[in-house]
Structure formats: C-alpha cells, structure tokens
Amino acid sequence: MDQQTRHALKEDKFVSTTSHGLEWATENRKPLVLWASIAIAVIVVIVVGVVVYNSRSDAASVAFGSAMQTYQAALAQPGEPAPPGTKTFGSRAERAKAANAQFLAVADKYGMTPDGKTARYFAGLTYMEAGQTQQAEETLKKVADGSNRNLAALAKFALAALYRGSNRDQQAIDLYNQLAKKPTTTVSYGIAKLTLADLYVAEGKADEAKKIYAEVKDKDPKDPAGQIAAQRLNTGGARPKMNLPQ
Numbered sequence: 001m002d003q004q005t006r007h008a009l010k011e012d013k014f015v016s017t018t019s020h021g022l023e024w025a026t027e028n029r030k031p032l033v034l035w036a037s038i039a040i041a042v043i044v045v046i047v048v049g050v051v052v053y054n055s056r057s058d059a060a061s062v063a064f065g066s067a068m069q070t071y072q073a074a075l076a077q078p079g080e081p082a083p084p085g086t087k088t089f090g091s092r093a094e095r096a097k098a099a100n101a102q103f104l105a106v107a108d109k110y111g112m113t114p115d116g117k118t119a120r121y122f123a124g125l126t127y128m129e130a131g132q133t134q135q136a137e138e139t140l141k142k143v144a145d146g147s148n149r150n151l152a153a154l155a156k157f158a159l160a161a162l163y164r165g166s167n168r169d170q171q172a173i174d175l176y177n178q179l180a181k182k183p184t185t186t187v188s189y190g191i192a193k194l195t196l197a198d199l200y201v202a203e204g205k206a207d208e209a210k211k212i213y214a215e216v217k218d219k220d221p222k223d224p225a226g227q228i229a230a231q232r233l234n235t236g237g238a239r240p241k242m243n244l245p246q
Contacts, residue, residue: 063102075092103119124155200212213229
C-alpha cells in the first residue's frame with residue numbers, strides 16, 4: 001500500500017470518527033447541556049461557599065478578638081483611677097460576665113468557624129469564673145463532645161476542675177484518666193497525670209499520688225512533667241510551679 005493510499009484511509013477514518021462524534025453529540029445534546037449546567041452550578045456553589053466561609057471566618061476572628069480584649073481587661077484597683085480610654089472591671093466575676101456575653105455571641109453566630117468553636121470553650125470558662133456552674137458544665141460538655149480533639153481536651157480539663165470545685169472528685173478522676181490515655185497537644189499525658197496526683201494529695205491519698213509521680217518520672221525523665229514528678233517525689237508531694245493549659 002503506497003503512502004498516498006494510507007493517507008487517504010487515515011483521512012477517511014478521521015472523517016468517519018468525527019461524523020459519528022457529531023451525530024452522537026447532536027442526539028445527546030439535551031443530556032450534555034443538562035450535565036454541563038449541573039457541573040457549572042456545582043462549581044458556582046463551591047466558589048460562593050468558600051467566599052462566604054472565608055468572609056464569616058474573618059468576621060468571627062474580629063468578634064473573637066474583641067471578646068478576648070474584654071476577657072483580658074485590667075481589674076480596677078481601689079483608689080487608683082484607670083488610665084483614660086482604658087476599660088476596667090471591678091472584679092473577675094464582673095469581667096467574666098461581660099466577656100461571656102461576647103463569647104456566646106461569637107459561638108452562636110459563627111459556630112462552624114474555628115474561632116466560633118473556640119469562643120464556646122471560653123464561654124464555658126467565663127461561666128465558671130462568674131460562678132454559673134450549671135451553665136459552665138453544659139457549655140463545656142458541648143465542646144468536649146466536639147470533633148476538635150485539642151479543644152475537646154481543654155474542655156474536659158476545665159470540666160474536671162469544675163467537678164473538683166463542686167465535690168465530684170470521682171468524675172474529675174475519670175476525666176483525668178481519659179485525658180492521660182488519649183493525650184493531645186493541649187493536654188499532655190504528663191499534665192493530666194500530675195493534675196490527677198494533685199487531686200489525690202488534696203484527698204490525703206499520698207500513696208496514690210506517689211505512684212503517679214513515679215509513673216510520670218519513669219515514662220520520660222527529661223520531659224518537664226517527668227522532672228516535676230521527680231521533684232515532687234523528693235519533696236513529698238510539694239508542688240513546684242507548673243504551667244497548666246488555659
């Protein structure tokens with residue numbers, strides 16, 4: 001077969017294939033248009049969703065920052081006038097109530113954003129500081145049941161403190177043990193165990209506390225928690241300073 005013949009056959013095959021393709025496209029025009037429209041609509045929805053989410057995230061960040069400013073505001077000192085333009089509060093409880101209202105507003109309006117979820121955790125903390133134990137427990141439980149492991153761990157840690165303050169030590173012990181079994185970036189194994197040991201010391205269970213100190217020390221002697229545990233073993237359980245999660 002010469003080159004000219006092969007070229008002609010290729011052209012015939014191309015024309016045939018193209019013709020069949022055009023015929024198929026013509027026959028299936030409506031379904032093609034429908035699927036193209038659906039694809040475009042999905043893309044539009046995704047793009048709009050991303051834009052809206054980013055916009056809400058930015059707004060949540062601003063609102064959360066404002067709530068944190070209130071939460072960190074200075075307390076008025078008796079006999080000392082506050083500097084001009086500086087917001088102060090007469091007590092921690094008063095400040096906590098003011099910040100709580102702002103945190104709740106952020107959590108309720110922007111609950112699906114990272115700042116909205118964090119705001120609900122701080123709402124639980126400020127409920128505690130304001131002495132509203134029931135509201136604090138309900139709020140912190142919602143955060144503890146959330147999908148963010150680090151935030152959930154902080155909420156459980158705060159709940160344990162709340163239980164200790166309301167004479168529910170066994171519930172606090174259960175939470176500390178849970179946190180130790182599944183440590184996170186925010187609440188490490190050492191922090192959970194050392195705080196549990198503190199509880200036992202407060203209950204007068206020195207032997208239980210010593211067992212925990214020994215466990216933590218042996219697990220990682222070079223870790224800050226391991227070093228604190230070693231110090232407490234040497235001082236009979238006396239508490240050196242330890243940075244706890246907030």
